[in-house]
Amino acid sequence: DTEVTQTPKHLVMGMTNKKSLKCEQHMGHRAMYWYKQKAKKPPELMFVYSYEKLSINESVPSRFSPECPNSSLLNLHLHALQPEDSALYLCASSQALGREISDTQYFGPGTRLTVL
Amino acid sequence: GQQVMQIPQYQHVQEGEDFTTYCNSSTTLSNIQWYKQRPGGHPVFLIQLVKSGEVKKQKRLTFQFGEAKKNSSLHITATQTTDVGTYFCAGNPYNTDKLIFGTGTRLQVFP
Numbered sequence: 676d677t678e679v680t681q682t683p684k685h686l687v688m689g690m691t692n693k694k695s696l697k698c699e700q701h702m703g704h705r706a707m708y709w710y711k712q713k714a715k716k717p718p719e720l721m722f723v724y725s726y727e728k729l730s731i732n733e734s735v736p737s738r739f740s741p742e743c744p745n746s747s748l749l750n751l752h753l754h755a756l757q758p759e760d761s762a763l764y765l766c767a768s769s770q771a772l773g774r775e776i777s778d779t780q781y782f783g784p785g786t787r788l789t790v791l
Numbered sequence: 792g793q794q795v796m797q798i799p800q801y802q803h804v805q806e807g808e809d810f811t812t813y814c815n816s817s818t819t820l821s822n823i824q825w826y827k828q829r830p831g832g833h834p835v836f837l838i839q840l841v842k843s844g845e846v847k848k849q850k851r852l853t854f855q856f857g858e859a860k861k862n863s864s865l866h867i868t869a870t871q872t873t874d875v876g877t878y879f880c881a882g883n884p885y886n887t888d889k890l891i892f893g894t895g896t897r898l899q900v901f902p
Binding site for chain 1: 824826832833834835836839877879888889890891892893894895897
């Protein structure tokens with residue numbers, strides 16, 4: 676199983692709402708990632724978890740709050756977002772971090788978020 | 792900061808023509824990966840190159856990693872309409888766990 680699943684596929688929220696994005700993988704991967712992708716742009720790294728601990732935070736605003744409840748799950752909690760936060764949010768996983776040669780990243784289908 | 796640029800930004804070709812995208816990094820990379828993202832889809836891993844000067848082929852696709860490990864290219868021979876999408880290179884600078892994506896090349900193939 677080389678699949679990364681993400682829910683929901685689409686999300687529309689107001690600026691005062693609180694919502695969560697979910698990501699799941701069952702490949703035994705120990706590194707999980709959140710990326711943000713705007714239209715016609717490359718994915719931008721937001722957070723990286725390694726062995727369920729936050730390893731990299733790319734200076735993301737605190738209105739985005741990641742959580743890794745266990746090795747298979749990754750959440751992204753959203754609160755008080757702005758319209759410019761509208762984007763495709765991609766989750767990815769890879770075997771591990773800290774290797775001399777990085778591992779392939781497997782991407783989920785993404786959540787298309789619209790903030791009104 | 793570390794940047795990975797790709798050219799061209801956009802290319803449209805007639806089906807059957809060849810296509811090449813070039814990837815240039817501001818820093819030396821430990822490896823380079825290539826991903827394809829179809830319209831409305833998510834990035835899908837194509838290949839990874841690790842060694843200086845490495846060349847790999849996948850059917851009509853040929854990937855190269857430069858001798859200095861700062862650039863790479865993807866060449867598609869005899870494009871098909873199924874090749875449509877955006878091609879991203881992505882590399883790891885040495886001693887970092889971050890995968891830095893290139894700016895992408897969007898390929899359109901006309902039948």
